[in-house]
Amino acid sequence: MTAPDTTGPVSVLLVDDDPMVRRGLRLVLGGDPGLTIVGEAGDGAEGMAQIQRLDPDVVLLDIRMPVLDGLAVLARLRDRGRPGPRVVVLTTFHTDDDVLAALADGAAGFLLKDADPLEMIAAVKAVHRGDPALSPAVATTVIAAAAGRRRVDPEVARAAAALTGREREAAVLMARGLSNAEIGTRMHLSLATVKANLTRVFAKLAVDNRVSAAMAVRDAGLLDEV
Template identity: 40%
Template sequence: MTITVAIADDQAIVRAGLRVILETSPDIEVVGEASDGHEAVELVRAKRPDVICMDIRMPGLDGISATRTITADPQNTTGVLMLTTFELDDYVFGALEAGASGFLLKGADEESLLDAIRSVARGDGTLDQRLTRRVLVEFANRTAGPRRPPTSPAVPLTARETEILTLLCEGLSTSEIGERLFVESTTVKYHVAGILTKTGARDRLQAAVWAFRNGVVSVPR
Protein backbone atom coordinates (compact mmCIF):
# COMPACT_ATOMS: atom_id res chain seq x y z
CA MET A 1 0.00 0.00 0.00
CA THR A 2 1.32 3.43 -0.95
CA ILE A 3 1.72 6.01 1.83
CA THR A 4 0.83 9.53 0.71
CA VAL A 5 2.98 12.25 2.24
CA ALA A 6 2.94 16.06 2.24
CA ILE A 7 5.92 18.26 3.13
CA ALA A 8 5.71 21.57 5.01
CA ASP A 9 8.89 23.65 5.40
CA ASP A 10 9.63 27.31 4.72
CA GLN A 11 12.95 26.49 3.02
CA ALA A 12 12.61 25.34 -0.59
CA ILE A 13 15.94 23.51 -0.47
CA VAL A 14 14.79 21.48 2.54
CA ARG A 15 11.52 20.56 0.83
CA ALA A 16 13.43 19.51 -2.27
CA GLY A 17 15.82 17.40 -0.24
CA LEU A 18 12.99 15.67 1.61
CA ARG A 19 11.17 14.98 -1.64
CA VAL A 20 14.27 13.36 -3.14
CA ILE A 21 14.66 11.12 -0.09
CA LEU A 22 11.00 10.14 0.07
CA GLU A 23 10.69 9.45 -3.63
CA THR A 24 13.47 6.84 -3.41
CA SER A 25 11.03 4.64 -1.49
CA PRO A 26 8.54 2.72 -3.66
CA ASP A 27 5.88 2.70 -0.93
CA ILE A 28 5.81 6.50 -0.46
CA GLU A 29 4.25 9.14 -2.71
CA VAL A 30 4.73 12.89 -2.16
CA VAL A 31 1.41 14.59 -2.91
CA GLY A 32 2.24 18.24 -2.19
CA GLU A 33 4.38 20.87 -0.52
CA ALA A 34 3.68 23.86 1.71
CA SER A 35 5.95 26.77 2.66
CA ASP A 36 4.15 27.86 5.83
CA GLY A 37 1.57 26.71 8.36
CA HIS A 38 -1.42 28.18 6.55
CA GLU A 39 -0.48 26.37 3.34
CA ALA A 40 0.08 23.18 5.33
CA VAL A 41 -3.44 23.29 6.77
CA GLU A 42 -4.97 23.89 3.33
CA LEU A 43 -2.82 21.17 1.78
CA VAL A 44 -4.01 18.62 4.32
CA ARG A 45 -7.63 19.61 3.77
CA ALA A 46 -7.26 19.33 0.00
CA LYS A 47 -5.12 16.18 -0.30
CA ARG A 48 -5.80 14.27 2.93
CA PRO A 49 -2.32 12.69 2.95
CA ASP A 50 -1.55 9.82 5.30
CA VAL A 51 1.31 11.80 6.82
CA ILE A 52 2.55 15.39 6.71
CA CYS A 53 6.19 16.14 7.54
CA MET A 54 5.89 19.44 9.39
CA ASP A 55 8.65 21.89 10.23
CA ILE A 56 8.17 23.57 13.61
CA ARG A 57 9.48 27.06 12.83
CA MET A 58 7.72 28.63 9.85
CA PRO A 59 6.59 32.20 9.13
CA GLY A 60 2.98 33.24 9.62
CA LEU A 61 1.52 30.15 11.22
CA ASP A 62 4.15 27.95 12.85
CA GLY A 63 4.19 24.17 12.70
CA ILE A 64 2.77 23.62 16.17
CA SER A 65 -0.19 25.94 15.55
CA ALA A 66 -0.78 24.33 12.15
CA THR A 67 -0.69 20.90 13.78
CA ARG A 68 -3.22 21.98 16.38
CA THR A 69 -5.56 23.18 13.63
CA ILE A 70 -5.15 19.98 11.62
CA THR A 71 -5.69 17.59 14.52
CA ALA A 72 -8.70 19.57 15.80
CA ASP A 73 -10.59 18.69 12.62
CA PRO A 74 -12.85 15.72 13.46
CA GLN A 75 -12.58 14.56 9.84
CA ASN A 76 -8.79 14.57 9.88
CA THR A 77 -6.97 11.29 9.24
CA THR A 78 -3.51 12.75 8.61
CA GLY A 79 -0.72 11.97 11.05
CA VAL A 80 1.69 14.82 11.74
CA LEU A 81 5.40 14.05 11.89
CA MET A 82 7.25 17.07 13.27
CA LEU A 83 10.73 17.65 11.83
CA THR A 84 13.08 20.14 13.45
CA THR A 85 16.72 21.00 13.99
CA PHE A 86 15.85 21.98 17.57
CA GLU A 87 16.14 19.49 20.43
CA LEU A 88 14.53 21.91 22.88
CA ASP A 89 11.96 20.25 25.10
CA ASP A 90 9.47 23.10 24.78
CA TYR A 91 9.13 22.41 21.06
CA VAL A 92 8.62 18.70 21.67
CA PHE A 93 6.04 19.32 24.39
CA GLY A 94 4.23 21.85 22.22
CA ALA A 95 4.11 19.32 19.38
CA LEU A 96 2.79 16.57 21.65
CA GLU A 97 0.13 18.78 23.15
CA ALA A 98 -0.90 19.97 19.69
CA GLY A 99 -1.58 16.36 18.70
CA ALA A 100 1.50 15.44 16.68
CA SER A 101 1.96 11.73 16.04
CA GLY A 102 5.72 11.87 15.85
CA PHE A 103 8.83 13.98 16.35
CA LEU A 104 12.12 13.55 14.50
CA LEU A 105 15.29 15.62 14.45
CA LYS A 106 16.36 16.73 10.97
CA GLY A 107 19.78 15.23 11.58
CA ALA A 108 18.27 11.73 11.49
CA ASP A 109 19.44 9.45 8.70
CA GLU A 110 17.30 8.67 5.66
CA GLU A 111 16.20 5.24 6.88
CA SER A 112 15.08 6.69 10.22
CA LEU A 113 12.97 9.25 8.36
CA LEU A 114 11.33 6.62 6.19
CA ASP A 115 10.72 4.36 9.19
CA ALA A 116 9.19 7.28 11.12
CA ILE A 117 6.80 8.04 8.27
CA ARG A 118 5.75 4.40 8.03
CA SER A 119 5.26 4.26 11.80
CA VAL A 120 3.04 7.36 11.82
CA ALA A 121 1.08 6.04 8.83
CA ARG A 122 0.42 2.77 10.71
CA GLY A 123 -0.90 4.74 13.65
CA ASP A 124 2.01 3.84 15.90
CA GLY A 125 3.51 7.30 16.32
CA THR A 126 7.21 7.87 16.85
CA LEU A 127 9.76 9.90 18.78
CA ASP A 128 13.41 10.23 17.88
CA GLN A 129 15.19 7.57 19.92
CA ARG A 130 17.50 10.24 21.35
CA LEU A 131 14.47 11.92 22.89
CA THR A 132 11.92 9.22 23.71
CA ARG A 133 12.40 8.35 27.37
CA ARG A 134 13.66 11.76 28.50
CA VAL A 135 10.84 13.57 26.73
CA LEU A 136 8.05 11.34 28.00
CA VAL A 137 9.31 11.48 31.58
CA GLU A 138 9.75 15.24 31.47
CA PHE A 139 6.35 15.62 29.82
CA ALA A 140 4.86 13.65 32.69
CA ASN A 141 6.64 15.84 35.24
CA ARG A 142 5.44 19.03 33.57
CA THR A 143 1.85 17.83 33.52
CA ALA A 144 2.00 16.35 37.01
CA GLY A 145 1.14 19.57 38.81
CA PRO A 146 -2.39 20.18 40.10
CA ARG A 147 -4.25 17.46 38.24
CA ARG A 148 -7.78 17.67 37.01
CA PRO A 149 -9.87 14.57 37.71
CA PRO A 150 -8.76 11.74 35.42
CA THR A 151 -10.71 11.39 32.19
CA SER A 152 -11.64 7.73 32.26
CA PRO A 153 -12.10 5.96 28.94
CA ALA A 154 -15.65 5.00 27.96
CA VAL A 155 -14.73 1.36 28.69
CA PRO A 156 -12.19 0.76 31.50
CA LEU A 157 -8.78 -0.54 30.49
CA THR A 158 -8.05 -4.14 31.38
CA ALA A 159 -5.08 -5.02 33.57
CA ARG A 160 -3.15 -6.18 30.50
CA GLU A 161 -3.98 -3.00 28.57
CA THR A 162 -2.79 -0.87 31.48
CA GLU A 163 0.41 -2.93 31.63
CA ILE A 164 1.04 -2.43 27.91
CA LEU A 165 0.19 1.27 28.11
CA THR A 166 2.77 1.63 30.88
CA LEU A 167 5.41 0.07 28.64
CA LEU A 168 4.38 2.30 25.75
CA CYS A 169 5.02 5.25 28.04
CA GLU A 170 8.54 3.98 28.58
CA GLY A 171 9.14 4.19 24.84
CA LEU A 172 9.18 0.45 24.14
CA SER A 173 8.34 -0.83 20.66
CA THR A 174 5.81 -3.56 19.90
CA SER A 175 8.50 -6.24 19.73
CA GLU A 176 10.16 -5.01 22.92
CA ILE A 177 6.83 -5.11 24.78
CA GLY A 178 6.24 -8.62 23.48
CA GLU A 179 9.63 -9.74 24.75
CA ARG A 180 9.06 -8.10 28.13
CA LEU A 181 5.64 -9.76 28.57
CA PHE A 182 6.51 -13.03 26.80
CA VAL A 183 3.73 -12.66 24.25
CA GLU A 184 3.58 -12.42 20.46
CA SER A 185 3.74 -9.03 18.72
CA THR A 186 0.29 -9.71 17.28
CA THR A 187 -1.07 -9.97 20.82
CA VAL A 188 0.52 -6.63 21.73
CA LYS A 189 -0.99 -5.01 18.63
CA TYR A 190 -4.42 -6.40 19.56
CA HIS A 191 -4.26 -4.83 23.02
CA VAL A 192 -2.88 -1.55 21.66
CA ALA A 193 -5.87 -1.35 19.31
CA GLY A 194 -8.13 -1.73 22.33
CA ILE A 195 -6.25 1.01 24.19
CA LEU A 196 -6.62 3.42 21.26
CA THR A 197 -10.33 2.71 20.95
CA LYS A 198 -10.99 3.18 24.66
CA THR A 199 -8.89 6.31 25.13
CA GLY A 200 -9.84 7.93 21.83
CA ALA A 201 -6.14 8.42 21.03
CA ARG A 202 -5.11 8.44 17.36
CA ASP A 203 -1.87 6.55 17.91
CA ARG A 204 0.36 5.07 20.57
CA LEU A 205 2.27 8.27 21.17
CA GLN A 206 -0.91 10.20 21.93
CA ALA A 207 -2.10 7.28 24.10
CA ALA A 208 1.05 7.80 26.17
CA VAL A 209 0.28 11.51 26.41
CA TRP A 210 -3.27 10.66 27.51
CA ALA A 211 -1.96 8.28 30.17
CA PHE A 212 0.45 10.83 31.63
CA ARG A 213 -1.98 13.71 31.46
CA ASN A 214 -4.68 11.79 33.29
CA GLY A 215 -2.46 10.13 35.87
CA VAL A 216 -3.30 6.64 34.64
CA VAL A 217 0.38 5.73 34.37
CA SER A 218 2.94 6.85 36.92
CA VAL A 219 6.18 8.51 35.85
CA PRO A 220 8.72 5.82 34.88
CA ARG A 221 11.99 5.88 36.80
Protein backbone atom coordinates (compact mmCIF):
# COMPACT_ATOMS: atom_id res chain seq x y z
CA MET A 1 0.00 0.00 0.00
CA THR A 2 1.07 3.55 -0.58
CA ALA A 3 2.49 5.40 2.41
CA PRO A 4 0.00 7.88 3.89
CA ASP A 5 0.48 11.47 2.78
CA THR A 6 -0.27 13.63 5.79
CA THR A 7 0.36 16.93 4.00
CA GLY A 8 -3.10 17.28 2.46
CA PRO A 9 -6.61 15.84 2.29
CA VAL A 10 -7.07 12.10 1.85
CA SER A 11 -7.98 11.40 -1.79
CA VAL A 12 -10.93 9.01 -2.15
CA LEU A 13 -12.30 7.06 -5.12
CA LEU A 14 -15.91 5.80 -5.02
CA VAL A 15 -16.62 2.51 -6.83
CA ASP A 16 -20.28 1.45 -6.73
CA ASP A 17 -22.77 0.53 -9.45
CA ASP A 18 -25.59 2.54 -7.83
CA PRO A 19 -25.42 6.27 -8.75
CA MET A 20 -27.56 7.16 -5.72
CA VAL A 21 -25.10 5.45 -3.39
CA ARG A 22 -22.19 7.28 -4.99
CA ARG A 23 -24.05 10.57 -4.66
CA GLY A 24 -24.74 9.91 -0.99
CA LEU A 25 -21.12 8.97 -0.32
CA ARG A 26 -19.93 12.09 -2.10
CA LEU A 27 -22.21 14.25 0.07
CA VAL A 28 -21.10 12.54 3.28
CA LEU A 29 -17.37 12.32 2.64
CA GLY A 30 -17.01 15.46 0.55
CA GLY A 31 -18.27 17.57 3.43
CA ASP A 32 -15.23 16.72 5.53
CA PRO A 33 -12.27 19.08 4.94
CA GLY A 34 -9.83 16.23 5.51
CA LEU A 35 -11.17 14.24 2.55
CA THR A 36 -11.47 14.93 -1.17
CA ILE A 37 -13.40 12.83 -3.71
CA VAL A 38 -11.17 12.49 -6.76
CA GLY A 39 -13.39 10.25 -8.88
CA GLU A 40 -16.17 7.70 -9.26
CA ALA A 41 -16.70 4.42 -11.10
CA GLY A 42 -19.82 2.36 -11.77
CA ASP A 43 -18.23 -1.08 -12.00
CA GLY A 44 -15.05 -2.88 -11.05
CA ALA A 45 -13.39 -2.63 -14.45
CA GLU A 46 -13.90 1.12 -14.55
CA GLY A 47 -12.74 1.24 -10.95
CA MET A 48 -9.44 -0.45 -11.83
CA ALA A 49 -8.91 2.04 -14.65
CA GLN A 50 -9.61 4.95 -12.30
CA ILE A 51 -7.25 3.56 -9.67
CA GLN A 52 -4.45 3.41 -12.22
CA ARG A 53 -5.22 6.90 -13.52
CA LEU A 54 -5.92 8.74 -10.26
CA ASP A 55 -3.79 6.82 -7.71
CA PRO A 56 -6.18 7.56 -4.81
CA ASP A 57 -5.23 7.10 -1.16
CA VAL A 58 -8.43 5.21 -0.32
CA VAL A 59 -11.03 3.36 -2.39
CA LEU A 60 -14.58 2.73 -1.18
CA LEU A 61 -15.46 -0.43 -3.08
CA ASP A 62 -18.84 -2.10 -3.52
CA ILE A 63 -18.61 -5.88 -3.28
CA ARG A 64 -21.48 -6.67 -5.70
CA MET A 65 -21.05 -5.04 -9.12
CA PRO A 66 -21.38 -5.93 -12.80
CA VAL A 67 -18.41 -6.56 -15.13
CA LEU A 68 -15.95 -6.98 -12.25
CA ASP A 69 -17.05 -7.35 -8.64
CA GLY A 70 -15.30 -6.02 -5.56
CA LEU A 71 -13.57 -9.28 -4.68
CA ALA A 72 -12.12 -9.49 -8.20
CA VAL A 73 -10.86 -5.91 -7.92
CA LEU A 74 -9.16 -6.74 -4.63
CA ALA A 75 -7.53 -9.80 -6.17
CA ARG A 76 -6.21 -7.75 -9.10
CA LEU A 77 -4.83 -5.09 -6.78
CA ARG A 78 -3.13 -7.79 -4.72
CA ASP A 79 -1.63 -9.43 -7.79
CA ARG A 80 -0.23 -6.20 -9.27
CA GLY A 81 2.81 -6.59 -7.06
CA ARG A 82 3.15 -2.90 -6.29
CA PRO A 83 1.74 -0.51 -3.67
CA GLY A 84 -1.84 0.56 -4.18
CA PRO A 85 -4.68 2.31 -2.36
CA ARG A 86 -6.15 1.19 0.91
CA VAL A 87 -9.57 -0.34 0.29
CA VAL A 88 -12.74 -0.19 2.35
CA VAL A 89 -15.34 -2.67 1.11
CA LEU A 90 -18.84 -1.22 1.28
CA THR A 91 -21.98 -3.33 0.95
CA THR A 92 -25.67 -3.44 1.87
CA PHE A 93 -25.23 -6.82 3.57
CA HIS A 94 -22.48 -9.18 4.52
CA THR A 95 -21.88 -12.90 4.59
CA ASP A 96 -19.07 -14.51 6.53
CA ASP A 97 -17.45 -15.78 3.33
CA ASP A 98 -17.50 -12.33 1.70
CA VAL A 99 -16.01 -10.66 4.75
CA LEU A 100 -13.19 -13.14 5.21
CA ALA A 101 -12.43 -13.32 1.47
CA ALA A 102 -12.24 -9.53 1.20
CA LEU A 103 -10.00 -9.18 4.24
CA ALA A 104 -7.77 -12.04 3.09
CA ASP A 105 -7.34 -10.28 -0.27
CA GLY A 106 -6.12 -7.12 1.42
CA ALA A 107 -9.17 -5.01 2.26
CA ALA A 108 -8.33 -2.66 5.11
CA GLY A 109 -11.95 -2.22 6.15
CA PHE A 110 -15.47 -3.50 5.68
CA LEU A 111 -18.53 -1.32 6.28
CA LEU A 112 -22.25 -1.72 5.72
CA LYS A 113 -23.80 0.97 3.53
CA ASP A 114 -26.19 1.99 6.29
CA ALA A 115 -23.28 2.93 8.55
CA ASP A 116 -23.49 6.29 10.29
CA PRO A 117 -21.89 9.10 8.23
CA LEU A 118 -19.41 9.85 11.01
CA GLU A 119 -18.46 6.16 11.08
CA MET A 120 -17.75 6.28 7.33
CA ILE A 121 -15.58 9.37 7.65
CA ALA A 122 -13.70 7.85 10.57
CA ALA A 123 -13.21 4.61 8.63
CA VAL A 124 -11.63 6.34 5.64
CA LYS A 125 -9.26 8.26 7.89
CA ALA A 126 -8.44 5.14 9.91
CA VAL A 127 -7.45 3.00 6.93
CA HIS A 128 -5.41 5.89 5.54
CA ARG A 129 -3.43 5.86 8.81
CA GLY A 130 -2.93 2.11 8.43
CA ASP A 131 -5.55 1.05 10.99
CA PRO A 132 -8.41 -1.38 10.29
CA ALA A 133 -12.02 -0.23 10.00
CA LEU A 134 -14.75 -2.78 10.60
CA SER A 135 -18.42 -2.21 11.31
CA PRO A 136 -19.55 -3.90 14.55
CA ALA A 137 -21.39 -6.68 12.67
CA VAL A 138 -18.32 -7.41 10.56
CA ALA A 139 -16.00 -7.31 13.56
CA THR A 140 -18.16 -9.98 15.17
CA THR A 141 -17.69 -12.19 12.10
CA VAL A 142 -13.92 -11.79 12.20
CA ILE A 143 -13.73 -12.51 15.92
CA ALA A 144 -15.91 -15.60 15.53
CA ALA A 145 -13.73 -16.84 12.67
CA ALA A 146 -10.59 -16.33 14.74
CA ALA A 147 -12.10 -18.16 17.69
CA GLY A 148 -13.40 -21.01 15.56
CA ARG A 149 -10.26 -21.69 13.58
CA ARG A 150 -7.49 -23.21 15.63
CA ARG A 151 -5.60 -25.17 12.98
CA VAL A 152 -2.17 -23.74 12.28
CA ASP A 153 -1.26 -22.92 8.68
CA PRO A 154 2.27 -24.38 8.25
CA GLU A 155 3.30 -21.83 5.63
CA VAL A 156 2.24 -18.88 7.77
CA ALA A 157 3.84 -20.47 10.82
CA ARG A 158 7.16 -20.73 8.96
CA ALA A 159 6.98 -17.04 8.08
CA ALA A 160 6.12 -16.16 11.68
CA ALA A 161 9.14 -18.13 12.91
CA ALA A 162 11.32 -15.32 11.53
CA LEU A 163 9.80 -12.81 13.96
CA THR A 164 11.89 -11.69 16.91
CA GLY A 165 10.46 -11.95 20.41
CA ARG A 166 9.41 -8.30 20.49
CA GLU A 167 7.95 -8.49 17.00
CA ARG A 168 5.89 -11.54 17.99
CA GLU A 169 4.61 -9.83 21.12
CA ALA A 170 3.69 -6.66 19.21
CA ALA A 171 2.01 -8.73 16.49
CA VAL A 172 -0.13 -10.66 18.97
CA LEU A 173 -1.19 -7.52 20.83
CA MET A 174 -2.09 -5.87 17.51
CA ALA A 175 -4.12 -8.96 16.52
CA ARG A 176 -6.01 -8.67 19.80
CA GLY A 177 -7.10 -5.17 18.79
CA LEU A 178 -4.71 -2.95 20.74
CA SER A 179 -3.73 0.37 19.17
CA ASN A 180 -0.09 1.29 18.65
CA ALA A 181 -0.22 3.52 21.73
CA GLU A 182 -1.68 0.70 23.84
CA ILE A 183 0.96 -1.72 22.56
CA GLY A 184 3.65 0.79 23.50
CA THR A 185 2.26 1.10 27.01
CA ARG A 186 2.02 -2.67 27.44
CA MET A 187 5.53 -3.30 26.09
CA HIS A 188 7.14 -0.13 27.53
CA LEU A 189 8.16 1.04 24.06
CA SER A 190 7.94 4.37 22.27
CA LEU A 191 5.33 4.82 19.56
CA ALA A 192 8.07 5.00 16.93
CA THR A 193 9.53 1.68 18.11
CA VAL A 194 6.11 0.02 18.02
CA LYS A 195 5.58 1.23 14.46
CA ALA A 196 9.03 -0.03 13.46
CA ASN A 197 8.31 -3.45 14.96
CA LEU A 198 4.97 -3.72 13.18
CA THR A 199 6.51 -2.62 9.87
CA ARG A 200 8.93 -5.54 10.16
CA VAL A 201 6.06 -7.86 11.13
CA PHE A 202 4.13 -6.86 8.01
CA ALA A 203 7.18 -7.48 5.82
CA LYS A 204 7.97 -10.89 7.33
CA LEU A 205 4.34 -12.05 7.15
CA ALA A 206 3.97 -10.66 3.60
CA VAL A 207 0.93 -8.53 4.47
CA ASP A 208 0.24 -4.83 4.06
CA ASN A 209 -2.42 -3.92 6.63
CA ARG A 210 -3.38 -4.65 10.21
CA VAL A 211 -6.39 -6.81 9.40
CA SER A 212 -4.39 -9.15 7.16
CA ALA A 213 -1.61 -9.21 9.73
CA ALA A 214 -4.06 -10.15 12.49
CA MET A 215 -5.38 -13.02 10.38
CA ALA A 216 -1.83 -14.20 9.70
CA VAL A 217 -1.04 -14.10 13.43
CA ARG A 218 -4.12 -16.24 14.02
CA ASP A 219 -3.20 -18.69 11.26
CA ALA A 220 0.34 -18.99 12.64
CA GLY A 221 -1.04 -20.09 16.00
CA LEU A 222 0.42 -17.15 17.91
CA LEU A 223 -2.70 -15.84 19.65
CA ASP A 224 -2.19 -17.94 22.78
CA GLU A 225 1.45 -16.99 23.23
CA VAL A 226 1.26 -13.58 24.92
